[in-house]
Amino acid sequence: MIEGIFVPHVTPFDDAEEINEEALRELVEHFINSGIYGLVTLGSNGEFPYLSYEERKRVLKIVVDQTNGRVPVIGGTAFSSTKETIALTKEAWDIGVDAVIIAPPYYFKPSPRELYYHYAAIIEATDVPILIYNVPKFTGYNIPLEVINRLAEEYSQIIGIKDSSGLISRIGELIRTLGDKISILAGTGDLIYPALSLGAHGAVVAVANVAPRLCVDLYSAFKEKKFERAKRIQLKLNYLNEVVVKRYNQLSAIKESMN
Amino acid sequence: MIEGIFVPHVTPFDDAEEINEEALRELVEHFINSGIYGLVTLGSNGEFPYLSYEERKRVLKIVVDQTNGRVPVIGGTAFSSTKETIALTKEAWDIGVDAVIIAPPYYFKPSPRELYYHYAAIIEATDVPILIYNVPKFTGYNIPLEVINRLAEEYSQIIGIKDSSGLISRIGELIRTLGDKISILAGTGDLIYPALSLGAHGAVVAVANVAPRLCVDLYSAFKEKKFERAKRIQLKLNYLNEVVVKRYNQLSAIKESMN
Amino acid sequence: MIEGIFVPHVTPFDDAEEINEEALRELVEHFINSGIYGLVTLGSNGEFPYLSYEERKRVLKIVVDQTNGRVPVIGGTAFSSTKETIALTKEAWDIGVDAVIIAPPYYFKPSPRELYYHYAAIIEATDVPILIYNVPKFTGYNIPLEVINRLAEEYSQIIGIKDSSGLISRIGELIRTLGDKISILAGTGDLIYPALSLGAHGAVVAVANVAPRLCVDLYSAFKEKKFERAKRIQLKLNYLNEVVVKRYNQLSAIKESMN
Amino acid sequence: MIEGIFVPHVTPFDDAEEINEEALRELVEHFINSGIYGLVTLGSNGEFPYLSYEERKRVLKIVVDQTNGRVPVIGGTAFSSTKETIALTKEAWDIGVDAVIIAPPYYFKPSPRELYYHYAAIIEATDVPILIYNVPKFTGYNIPLEVINRLAEEYSQIIGIKDSSGLISRIGELIRTLGDKISILAGTGDLIYPALSLGAHGAVVAVANVAPRLCVDLYSAFKEKKFERAKRIQLKLNYLNEVVVKRYNQLSAIKESMN
Secondary structure, eight states: OOOEEEEEEOOOBOTTSOBOHHHHHHHHHHHHHTTOSEEEETSTTTTGGGSOHHHHHHHHHHHHHHHTTSSOEEEEOOOSSHHHHHHHHHHHHHHTOSEEEEOOOOSSOOOHHHHHHHHHHHHHHOOSOEEEEEOHHHHSSOOOHHHHHHHHHHOTTEEEEEEOSOOHHHHHHHHHHHTTTSEEEEOSGGGHHHHHHHTOOEEEOGGGGTOHHHHHHHHHHHHTTOHHHHHHHHHHHHHHIIIIIHHHHHHHHHHHHTO | OOOEEEEEOOOOBOTTSOBOHHHHHHHHHHHHHTTOSEEEETSTTTTGGGSOHHHHHHHHHHHHHHHTTSSOEEEEOOOSSHHHHHHHHHHHHHHTOSEEEEOOOOSSOOOHHHHHHHHHHHHHHOOSOEEEEEOHHHHSSOOOHHHHHHHHHHOTTEEEEEEOSOOHHHHHHHHHHHTTTSEEEEOSGGGHHHHHHHTOOEEEOGGGGTOHHHHHHHHHHHHTTOHHHHHHHHHHHHHHIIIIIHHHHHHHHHHHHTO | OOOEEEEEOOOOBOTTSOBOHHHHHHHHHHHHHTTOSEEEETSTTTTGGGSOHHHHHHHHHHHHHHHTTSSOEEEEOOOSSHHHHHHHHHHHHHHTOSEEEEOOOOSSOOOHHHHHHHHHHHHHHOOSOEEEEEOHHHHSSOOOHHHHHHHHHHOTTEEEEEEOSOOHHHHHHHHHHHTTTSEEEEOSGGGHHHHHHHTOOEEEOGGGGTOHHHHHHHHHHHHTTOHHHHHHHHHHHHHHIIIIIHHHHHHHHHHHHTO | OOOEEEEEOOOOBOTTSOBOHHHHHHHHHHHHHTTOSEEEETSTTTTGGGSOHHHHHHHHHHHHHHHTTSSOEEEEOOOSSHHHHHHHHHHHHHHTOSEEEEOOOOSSOOOHHHHHHHHHHHHHHOOSOEEEEEOHHHHSSOOOHHHHHHHHHHOTTEEEEEEOSOOHHHHHHHHHHHTTTSEEEEOSGGGHHHHHHHTOOEEEOGGGGTOHHHHHHHHHHHHTTOHHHHHHHHHHHHHHIIIIIHHHHHHHHHHHHTO
C-alpha cells in the first residue's frame, strides 16, 4: 500500500522553455535526500497540461532513471482524451513507473457514467496500478464517491486516491468506505494531520516542494504518536501553504504562459 | 472559555406554526440529560431567519428559564439590520443568556469594511460576550479572517467563533492566530475530531440534535487521548451527518414553508 | 398589465440613520417628473432587508401618500418568514399600494416545493396583486421556472415577475410560457432592450435611479420602433450600469453598515 | 469581417472511435446546403479536447478539402500549452483554414497577464487571423474584457471574438468597445437575436447543428428588419436550445467517454 509523504514535484524548464534535464535530476536527488517517501511526477505542480505527449514521456524517463528504484515514482498520465491517456499510461509502465495517477477529463464536465467508463477503459487497456486524482479546483468538478467506490470494488488495479477537494468530509467518507482496501492520500497541505488522524495513509501535497522535511517530520510525529508535535507542524504548514505555495503556483504558471 | 460540545437546537412549532413551549422545554431537558456542554438557541437549525423579533425573544426566554443556569445558553440574535441586531442582543442579555452568537448580514454581501463596522457597532452598543458565526452556506460569503482578527484584537467582548465553512484550513488559521485568545468552535459535524486535533476548543454542530451523546463521547475520547475511539466515532458521525442531518434540515425547512 | 420603466428607488436616511421623510418625498417627485411609469418601493435598492417591520410600513406610507395615485406604487414586502411577509403584505394593501413585489426567503435555500407553498400561503392570505422577484445575486438561488409557471397558472393574483438573473434565456422562457398572461419585467439594466425585443413588458432597473429619463427614452424609442436609437441608449446604459450602479450600490450598503 | 451564422459542427466518429471521414464530408455538405455562413471546426461541439494533435490535423484537412472555399472555415487550434497551440495554428494555416478560433488554457486558471501573453505569443509566432473564444462553462473563467481590448488594440490579427458567457452585458460591452473593429459573435443560442439587436455581427451556436436553417432564417429576418419574425424564431430556438442541445451535448460526450 502507498503510504507516507509524496512530493508532486515541479518540472524545471530552461530559458528556451525546454525541459531542464539537469535541474530535474538534481530535484530528484534533493527530494530523495530529504527523506521523501516517493515522487509524483507530472501532477498539477508538474504542469502536465502544458506539456506535449513527447515532453511528458521525456520527463517520466528522466525521473525514473534518476530515481533508480530508491523510492516509488508515480507518473501523471492524464489527458482529456481517453485514448491518449491509455497510450501514455502504457508507455509510462514500460518506462518503469511504479504506478500512475490520473486526473479525470478536464474542459468538459463528464457525467458519473462517463467518468466510470473513462477509468474503466484505461484499466482494461493497461496493467499498471492506478491512483485516481480528484482535483475540483482545476477540473471544475468532484468525482462522485459512488464512481470511486464502484471502480475500486470492480478493479483491484485501483490502488489509491489522491483527494485535493480540501474537504475532510470527503476524505472521511473515502476512509470509511475504502480505507481498508486502497490508499487514501490527502491532496492539500492543510489536511495532512487531520486526514492521518482519521486514518488516511499519507499525503501528496504541493507544500512538500518547499518544505519536504517538515512534511516528513509531521508524518513521523504522527506515526510515533507525538500528537502535540504533529499539531504544531500542521499549523506551521498551513501558514506556509497559504503564503508560499499559492505564490509559488502562480509563479510557475506565469513562467509557462510567458514562453 | 467556551469549550466542549454545544447543540444548535431546533425550535419546535405546533400545528398552528406557533412556538411549542412545552416541546421546547422538553428539548432543553433532553439535551442537558444527554450531557451536552451548552445550548445554542436560534442558530441556523433554530431557523432564526423565519422567526419574528417577538418570537425570538420568547424562545430565548423559555430556554434561559428552563435551563436555569445548568449549562451555558448562547443566543442567536442576528438580523441583516445592525439596529435590530443591537436591539435583540440587548434584550437577550437582559433575559439572561451567557453569550450571543451573531451571523453577519445576509441578502446583501457586505465588504470587509462593512462587516467590521457591523460587528463593531454591535459590540460598542452592548456588554454581552459575543461569538462570531461564519456560515457561507447560508450567507453566501466567508467573513474574511482579517476582519475576525481585527475584531478579536480590538474587542475583548469577542469570545469565540463558530466556523461552518467546512474548511479545516480556515479553522487551522483561526487556531494559529486566535486560538490562545478566543474559543474556536467547529461548526460542521465532519470536522469535530480534525478540529480538536489541531487545537479547537469545541464544536457547535447540527448532528448533535440527533446524536448528542455520540458527539459528547467523541469529545471525551479526545480529552482522554483515546484517539482510535475518537476516530471511529468521527467516521460514524460523518455518515450520520450525510444521511440524517441533511434530510433533517430539509424537513425542518419544509415544515416552515408549508405554514 | 404592468408596463414600462419602473424605478426601484433608494430609501434615504438621515445622519441618525432614521428614514429621511423629506428627502423621500422629494425623490418621489423627482422620479414622477422624470416620466417614470411607476415606483418600486423597498426593493433591493431600497435596502429592505436592513429595515425593521415598522420602518418598512413608514416608507410605504410616505411613498403612497406623496405619489397620490399619479403613478402605480409597487411595495416590497418580503421577509424570510412567511408570516411576517403576509402581515406586511396586508398592511401594504391597506396603505394603498397598487401591487406588492416579493423576493423569496433568503438565508435558507428552499426547495421548489417550499417556494411554491411560501408564495401560495401569501396569496391565499391576501387580496393584493403580486409580482414575484427573482434575484439570485442576493438570495443565492433562482426560483425554478416550474414554480413560477405553476403559481401563475393557479393564481390570477400573480400579475408579473421581475427577473434579475441577468440571463436573457430565462427571460425568453418566461416570455414564451407566460408572456401572454403576466408582465415579464427585466430586472437588470443591461437587459432592457434585449428583453423588450423578445416581448418583455418593461423593466425595473437600479440604473433608473441615476438615469430615469434615459431608461424612459429607451422604452419610448422601442415602442416607436426607433431601434437604432434604442440600441445606442442600451449600450450607453450598459456603461452606466457597470460604472455608476455598482459603485452606487456599494455606497448605499456602506452607508447602512456604518450606522 | 466575419458575419452571419456559423455552425460549430460536431466531429463524427465510427464504432472504433476513429474519425468518420465519410460522415464528416456529408456533414459539411449538409451544412453548406442549409445556407450556413461558415463552419467552425473543432469547437467545443467538435470535442477538440478529446482529440489528439494528429486527429485534429486530419479533421481540419478533411473539412477544408470538402468545403473547397465555398464558405469560410474557422479551425479550433487550442491546447492548454502555448507551444502546441502555436504548432497546430501554423499547420491549420498551411492546411488552408480562413481563420482560427482559440479557447484560452483550460485546467489552470491563468491570470490576466498570463492570458495576454498566451495570446500574444501565438499571434507573434503566426500569420493567421484569430478569433478569441470565451467559454467560462468549460474553462472555469471569463477572459477579462481588458485583456481582449488590449489584444485587439495591439494586434490587427485579432479579427473577432466568440463569447459563450451567456451574458448579454458582456456582449454589449464588447460591442461598445470593439464592435467597430472586430466581429462580435454570440456563442449561445439564446442570445442570437438579443445580440444582433445590440449590434453583434453574427453567432456561432451549438443549436445550429440541429437547426441550421432556423438560425439562418433568424439572421435573415433580422437583416430584413422583420423583427416580429426574428423574435418568434428566437423564442423557438430558446426552447430547442434547452431541450435538444443540452441533451445532444450530453450524448456526444457519452459517445466519447465510452470508447
